[in-house]
Amino acid sequence: MVGTPATPLCKVQRTPAMTPGGGPKVREEKILVTVRMRPLNQREQAMYDLIAWDCVDDHTIVFKNPNHERPANQYSFDRVFDPSSSTRKVYEDGAKDVALSALTGINATIFAYGQTSSGKTFTMRGITENAVKDIYEHIKNTQEREFVLKLSAMEIYNETVVDLLNRDSGCLRLLDDPEKGTIVEKLVEEVVKDSQHLKHLIGICEAQRQVGETALNDKSSRSHQIIRLTIESSLRENAECVKSFLASLNLVDLAGSERVSQTNADGVRLKEGSHINRSLLTLTTVIRKLSSGGKKSGHIPYRDSKLTRILQNSLGGNARTAIICTISPALSHVEQTRNTLTFATSAKEVINNAHVNMIISDKRLVKHLQKEVARLEAKLRTPEPTSASCLQSLLMEKELKIQE
Template sequence: WNAQGSDARHEKIFVSVRLRPLNEKEIQSNDFADWESINSTTILFKNGLGERSTNPNAYNFDRVFGHNDSTRKVYEEAAKEIALSVLNGINCLLFFDLSDLASVFAYGQTSSGKTFTMNGITHYAVADIYDYIEQQKEREFVLKFSAIEIYNELVRDLLSTDTNPLRLLDDPERGTVVEKLTEETLQDKSHLLELIAVCEAQRQTGETSLNEASSRSHQILRLTIESSARRFGGGNSSILAANVNFVDLAGSERTSQTLATGARLKEGSHINRSLLTLGKVIRTLSKGKNGHIPYRDSKLTRILQNSLGGNARTAIICTMSPAHSHLEQSRNTLLFASCAK
């Protein structure tokens, strides 16, 4: 994650796929795996026909992780460079236009491993960021943390016990901001890990049905890194700020049908506007055209507008169950992943 020239920031979205193992329930019910990762970039639909080398059932992504691959490996190969890219902006002042915004997303149906994957990645990234800043003797750092949940297009502060929805405001300097959002200034790494644990607890107790809430809500954890040169004998030096977002998306099961079939939204059906709009935004961005990008159509994309497109760097990890019983959802997840490439 050193600055390797300035091309890196123009890279498209980094898209990876992670297969989880079959779980106990799937094994008990004689379910079986449809999918297999056959190398570090290819996932194969095993029940198709044809030779592997020219298989129409093989799909390529920037990275593919199999059921035996650790979250550490997923982090190292599919998230680390992007999550830590913001540190280059702080360190290499010559590359003043290097990205100072990065996001890592987990996308997939409920129970496919989004939270499992994103929690691990967040912890590894936090450790690396603290390791890095502790080595920088010439600069001073202030880290801040905020966390929100978006549920039914309502934004909630995960660091506050107040469950009233927060409003979004348009700030001429900073873009869309969440009004009255708690932003904690961090004392150290363990302080941050405590706050992350608070968010996890908040996300689970807010709703009566745990499963329903966590499958329908998006969680955004945002780390803000401010840095300035140490000046002996006083005086101000300019402050550089960078943001990293860790986004655990709502389960894709309700949206993907609509994306895949183009079906009209049914009245009263629990279609997730934020997830649907994120899909549209990502597809528009990945085409690299300068057309209209519908950021303003949902809360999630409004909040993340500055972190999607432009100089921002984005990694999406699409999590999948290998089980045959989830075939339709898995196909939809790969369709989303292909559109994001």
């Protein structure tokens, strides 16, 4: 895949954020946390597994305690989706508002978290498909702005970062940028032509991802995948504004946590599972520390894994974030489900601080100043007696800015 490495952006200016549609300012906002419970799968049905969890309403999951071995308990979240809920419904209620924030200069991240074979990849593919559709619908209906979309994609496999648009580039390094935070060196960024081109690029990325068979999943994701859509928009050429919105939408499909006793992993699969579990443990630790006092509570170990380092901005930083936790209802997975719900309970207390990100395009600024110079020159040719010296001063100032 031919592409160009991501280039440094102009210095980002941050102003208080507005939600799409001109809603209230986004200052401090908790991560949106939803839970999706899938139906029993064929393996679980073949084992005559019992259903251990029940979605009693749109916000609450209850442990049914089918064998009366554990005390009943319940968990509450921003939204709960039972097995009958469509992916479109999950997107509408659990991701859409966050995803479309990227169109108005607000960084956004959506990721699925859960044990292996709980439906993360299925869910994120649907979320991505719906987000792409709605983004282009918004662009179609916003004729006063010009949009430029760029796609980059990576996977974190055995704690190494690989470019999914250019696997030949090998393992990529993470660098610290004073303006943008953690960046991936030499990551290819492809300019998107239209919605079909974007879908094609996403398809290439998904085909490049590492998958493998385990006892729980014939096509188990063996890496964390991050698809990043950078959206820049500015008013059309005839507008006076020289500032542009600039934001990124991260669509993240995490590999699932694993228990060797259930996956029967060995060799390569065991090594992969070990790296997956370690990075998810770091993510859990970061979430737990952020939920119990945020960055004021002490050191947050973002740098302990590539995943949390790349997603640092989305975890307590300058972004709106939605987490979709996927679970199995089966009694045989009750402990893993409980761990996922505990993670979700912590995540819903994490506070992000999102801002509108704006850049000043050098090209648009020069054009704007040239127009202003032409206007002042025209006025200078037929000045009022008292304004000639003032106009001359303004003209010199504009010309100096252009030269800069």
